[in-house]
Structures are given as structure tokens and as C-alpha cells.
Amino acid sequence: MTIVDAKDLTPAQHTSLWTLLADSYEHGARQRWAYPETHVVAWSETGLARAHAGVVGRSGYCDELAASIGGVCGVRTAEHYRSLGLATTAVGQAVVLLRERGVDFVLLCCDGELCGFYERLGFAPWDGAFRCSRPLPQTVMVLPLKKTPRKSIDLCGLPW
Numbered sequence: 001m002t003i004v005d006a007k008d009l010t011p012a013q014h015t016s017l018w019t020l021l022a023d024s025y026e027h028g029a030r031q032r033w034a035y036p037e038t039h040v041v042a043w044s045e046t047g048l049a050r051a052h053a054g055v056v057g058r059s060g061y062c063d064e065l066a067a068s069i070g071g072v073c074g075v076r077t078a079e080h081y082r083s084l085g086l087a088t089t090a091v092g093q094a095v096v097l098l099r100e101r102g103v104d105f106v107l108l109c110c111d112g113e114l115c116g117f118y119e120r121l122g123f124a125p126w127d128g129a130f131r132c133s134r135p136l137p138q139t140v141m142v143l144p145l146k147k148t149p150r151k152s153i154d155l156c157g158l159p160w
């Protein structure tokens with residue numbers, strides 16, 4: 001696994017990564033999501049992206065107080081590389097990175113069927129009030145770090 005800032009991706013890495021992520025951001029919907037600022041990537045020997053977890057940071061609100069919110073997004077493993085623990089490792093490294101950056105808690109959005117996968121990594125479904133800049137049909141999950149959100153979370157912008 002390597003950790004690379006979005007701005008430091010080579011053109012070839014960028015192409016390979018966004019080929020892997022195409023289905024996750026399908027139909028030109030990328031602009032309706034916040035982009036990862038940092039990528040945790042497993043590359044193949046030939047330099048192709050095989051598994052990914054994205055990292056975003058956001059200044060938002062938690063229980064009506066300013067909060068530093070860390071995000072994990074774009075979790076995906078190429079089909080032939082699944083069930084090898086790659087996504088688990090990538091998400092784990094993303095969380096370590098966000099912990100080092102001092103965020104208050106980590107948040108992600110996923111389809112309901114994947115809740116079990118993220119629960120194994122310490123996330124729990126969020127059932128408090130949630131605000132972001134557009135309707136979000138996905139399940140929101142939270143991993144408390146310095147703060148444990150109790151009542152409300154406001155992303156103050158696009159979800160990831």
C-alpha cells in the first residue's frame with residue numbers, strides 16, 4: 001500500500017486509479033461527491049491500481065460545535081483481487097492517517113449491504129441528524145476518535 005496526495009499522482013497513476021474507481025463515481029456523478037485529497041492505493045507490479053481508499057478532511061459541525069471531520073471514500077478493490085484483505089488494509093491505513101492528522105472522528109457513506117464490512121473496522125451506523133449539501137440515500141457510518149458524535153453532524157458541503 002502506498003499513500004499519495006492527489007496532486008502527486010503521475011498521469012499514469014491518475015488514469016489507472018480513476019479507471020478502478022469509475023464504477024464508484026459513475027455517470028458523471030463525481031462532481032456530486034467530494035474528491036479524495038489523499039489516496040491509499042495497492043498497486044500491481046505493473047503499476048496498476050488494484051485497491052483503494054480515499055481520504056478527505058472537512059471542517060464541519062458536530063453537536064453544533066466546530067469539528068474536524070475525517071472522511072474515507074472511494075473504497076474499491078479490482079474484481080480479481082477481492083477477498084485478500086486489501087480493502088480492509090486500505091481503510092485501516094486511511095483511518096491511521098486521519099488519526100495522525102488529529103481529526104475528531106471519521107465518517108463514511110456506503111450502501112446498507114456494506115455496513116457489516118465497515119462495522120468490523122470499528123464504524124457504526126449513524127442515526128442522529130445529518131446534514132450535507134445534497135440528499136444522500138446511502139448509510140452514514142462513524143468511527144469516533146477524539147470526539148463521539150451524539151446528536152448531529154453537519155458536513156457543511158458535499159458528501160464523500
Ligand SMILES: CC(C)(COP(=O)(O)OP(=O)(O)OC[C@H]1O[C@@H](n2cnc3c(N)ncnc32)[C@H](O)[C@@H]1OP(=O)(O)O)[C@@H](O)C(=O)NCCC(=O)NCCS
Nearest residue numbers: 075076077082083084085086087088109110111113114117
Ligand atoms: C467491498 C470491497 C471494497 C471489499 O474489497 P476486498 O478487498 O475484497 O475486501 P477485504 O478482502 O478486505 O474483505 C473482504 C470481506 O468484506 C466483506 N464484503 C465484501 N463485499 C461485501 C458486500 N458487498 N457486502 C457485505 N460484505 C462484503 C466480506 O466479509 C468479505 O469477506 P469474504 O471475502 O470472506 O466474503 C469490494 O468488494 C469492492 O470493491 N466492491 C465494489 C465497490 C464497493 O461496493 N465499494 C464500497 C463502497 S462504500
